[in-house]
Amino acid sequence: EDKVVQSPLSLVVHEGDTVTLNCSYEVTNFRSLLWYKQEKKAPTFLFMLTSSGIEKKSGRLSSILDKKELFSILNITATQTGDSAVYLCAVGEDVGTASKLTFGTGTRLQVTL
């Protein structure tokens, strides 16, 4: 069965800290890995990674994929209270003509003052 495992499950940091969120996966027909941010509503897209070793950056957030070791990390530098959310990792794979995303359970991040 396909698996996407995120760690830690939750963490609390102080504003200004740097955090690293982890995602490991075991899927049959890997095509992409995505990170989403979920506050009290719909998940919002952050990054999509398809190639190993190429870092994607957006402001204070960055992510990288290692297809050999089957994991990805999401870094957030200089955290702010607005970064408090659940961060979801999802893996995209081919299932016939379908495009299937398998999600992890998420990492709940709380940033305190």
Added chain:
Amino acid sequence: EAGVAQSPRYKIIEKRQSVAFWCNPISGHATLYWYQQILGQGPKLLIQFQNNGVVDDSQLPKDRFSAERLKGVDSTLKIQPAKLEDSAVYLCASSRGLPRRDEQFFGPGTRLTVL
């Protein structure tokens, strides 16, 4: 660009009742997905449509859940009869298709409580 629309936002029903959710995807997005997200878990795919055809419904409990996308645009998801374990947020998402078909855009969800 308008986002994915869903209604209702909240629904409370008793077990064994029926309920229906509606989703209108982003204009031009051929692929539509329904997910179930139970509290503390990641979204789980229930069904995927490509235009008005089903391409994956392997995780849809077909004895009680049904979904349709008759004209290839908006979609409805129905539960009949509901069970307590169906309490969850039901998310609808859509995507453009190739080459970024994995980039899915989510609606605000419908929070279902079954009593």
